Amino acid sequence: MMNNLAYIWMIAVWLLPVSAFAQEHTPDDLLSSQFHRERREALRAMMPGNSVAVFFANPVRNRANDVDYIYHQDPNFYYLTGHREPHAVLLIFKDKQRLNGKSYDEIIFVRAHDALRELYEGARLGKAGAKKALDFKVALEGPDFESYNIDFSKFDKVMFYDFEGDVRNTEEAGDLYDLIATFKKKANYPDKAPGTLTLEPHQNNLDTQTLDSLMQQRRGIKQPEELALLRKAVTISAIGQREVMKAMHPGMSEAEVQGIHEFIFKKYRAEYEGYPSIVGAGHNGCVLHYIDNYKPSIEDGELILMDLGAEYHGYTADVTRTIPVNGKFSKEQKIIYDLVYKAQEAGRAMCKEGATFADIYLATANVINQGLVDLGIYKSTDKEDMMDSRTGRNRYYPHGCCHHIGLDVHDKGETDTLKANMVITIEPGIYIPEGSPCDPKWWNIPVRIEDDFLVTQAGCELLSDEAPRKSEEIEKMMQQSSPFDQIALPAIE
Numbered sequence: 051m052m053n054n055l056a057y058i059w060m061i062a063v064w065l066l067p068v069s070a071f072a073q074e075h076t077p078d079d080l081l082s083s084q085f086h087r088e089r090r091e092a093l094r095a096m097m098p099g100n101s102v103a104v105f106f107a108n109p110v111r112n113r114a115n116d117v118d119y120i121y122h123q124d125p126n127f128y129y130l131t132g133h134r135e136p137h138a139v140l141l142i143f144k145d146k147q148r149l150n151g152k153s154y155d156e157i158i159f160v161r162a163h164d165a166l167r168e169l170y171e172g173a174r175l176g177k178a179g180a181k182k183a184l185d186f187k188v189a190l191e192g193p194d195f196e197s198y199n200i201d202f203s204k205f206d207k208v209m210f211y212d213f214e215g216d217v218r219n220t221e222e223a224g225d226l227y228d229l230i231a232t233f234k235k236k237a238n239y240p241d242k243a244p245g246t247l248t249l250e251p252h253q254n255n256l257d258t259q260t261l262d263s264l265m266q267q268r269r270g271i272k273q274p275e276e277l278a279l280l281r282k283a284v285t286i287s288a289i290g291q292r293e294v295m296k297a298m299h300p301g302m303s304e305a306e307v308q309g310i311h312e313f314i315f316k317k318y319r320a321e322y323e324g325y326p327s328i329v330g331a332g333h334n335g336c337v338l339h340y341i342d343n344y345k346p347s348i349e350d351g352e353l354i355l356m357d358l359g360a361e362y363h364g365y366t367a368d369v370t371r372t373i374p375v376n377g378k379f380s381k382e383q384k385i386i387y388d389l390v391y392k393a394q395e396a397g398r399a400m401c402k403e404g405a406t407f408a409d410i411y412l413a414t415a416n417v418i419n420q421g422l423v424d425l426g427i428y429k430s431t432d433k434e435d436m437m438d439s440r441t442g443r444n445r446y447y448p449h450g451c452c453h454h455i456g457l458d459v460h461d462k463g464e465t466d467t468l469k470a471n472m473v474i475t476i477e478p479g480i481y482i483p484e485g486s487p488c489d490p491k492w493w494n495i496p497v498r499i500e501d502d503f504l505v506t507q508a509g510c511e512l513l514s515d516e517a518p519r520k521s522e523e524i525e526k527m528m529q530q531s532s533p534f535d536q537i538a539l540p541a542i543e
């Protein structure tokens with residue numbers, strides 16, 4: 051809630067009519083309501099007989115006092131509705147239901163209109179808007195969920211994602227807290243045993259397992275409309291990498307490099323970063339998900355690892371480039387870089403319909419492990435010689451190689467058999483932190499190369515090819531001048 055001072059200030063500053071806060075200029079290439087309706091229909095077709103699937107919007111997270119984190123819809127909820135507002139619940143029924151003499155097989159409860167809140171936050175859809183904009187025959191307001199006449203015990207399965215118990219109760223009636231509490235009461239959701247976080251996957255007719263497997267199947271295969279948005283997100287991210295290659299020089303800060311990428315995302319109207327941007331120079335690049343981006347002055351001779359993804363209309367890329375800050379790989383850096391590149395190419399050669407994530411990982415790991423043996427960095431490819439006993443992982447290639455991308459950076463999708471129109475990453479890496487048990491000349495070399503691929507029947511299409519990948523191509527790109535070279539700002543204390 052806003053404190054009084056903030057209210058007075060904001061009301062004083064913004065003496066504009068409420069209509070001025072309606073969301074104007076919404077992008078014209080958002081997914082259509084028809085797309086989302088068809089996703090609901092496809093899910094319904096896969097649902098077991100006499101079942102209902104229940105989805106809740108993401109919670110609002112408080113950042114401090116009266117400031118919340120930027121709201122981001124739950125990807126399943128967005129996929130199925132296109133609704134971008136919080137405090138909502140969606141029910142999809144396998145079979146037709148009746149309400150006030152009307153037949154329906156899906157219903158959404160959304161926030162009620164509230165002129166004062168809309169003055170601050172912008173227009174809400176409301177139930178009439180939800181029907182129209184989201185293409186629902188039946189839409190009600192959050193507070194109506196309590197009196198909504200539904201007997202969950204009549205379904206063979208009530209499918210939902212279990213609750214983490216971390217949703218705040220706000221002052222607004224029918225908020226997410228109330229919707230969950232009402233659902234629990236109506237569906238006979240039991241008190242959990244003390245200390246347990248989740249329900250048994252199947253308890254009476256409550257089922258917290260099946261829905262995720264259905265969503266994996268649905269979301270893993272991208273529709274043409276989704277592919278168009280993903281291609282855009284990936285291209286924007288790859289252009290960011292390319293422009294940073296031109297702008298990079300020693301003395302820049304990690305945050306400044308992050309800023310150039312994210313400026314380019316915004317320049318192309320990507321709304322968000324798909325995950326916190328990872329920009330680590332030298333040793334920091336060895337921290338797999340380093341997001342502090344604190345280093346004030348990147349040093350001549352260091353590598354910088356940059357793992358960033360633009361999120362465009364909900365769909366996120368995931369692209370990593372590792373480049374020499376001074377524009378030229380050292381001998382050791384180039385050897386390691388080229389080995390990772392060779393591993394990625396081996397993974398790419400495996401990537402086609404019918405392959406598995408494990409096949410691709412193995413292809414990359416074989417190249418990396420043997421290469422590190424040949425360089426004398428590992429003693430042998432025996433598991434014990436390659437393992438770091440503290441983490442239980444391969445010492446220098448300690449992570450997986452593939453995941454789906456889409457509405458999540460680690461998107462839902464099956465991993466056992468690749469199918470056409472899946473979009474995945476291939477991201478081998480070698481990270482050799484200072485103090486590693488090898489010749490110190492290899493220390494502080496972190497390399498990850500991560501690209502995004504569309505799986506096809508015959509193979510795969512590289513989507514992130516706007517950003518050079520080969521060491522020679524990167525060096526060449528880094529010789530080009532950059533518009534960011536011209537930016538000079540006054541020094542401050």
Ligand code: GLY
Pocket residue numbers: 325357358368459477500
């Ligand atoms: N950016 C996180 C990852 O590559 O999986």
Ligand code: MN
Pocket residue numbers: 368453475477500
């Ligand atoms: Mn990734």
Ligand code: MN
Pocket residue numbers: 357358368369370500
């Ligand atoms: Mn990544």
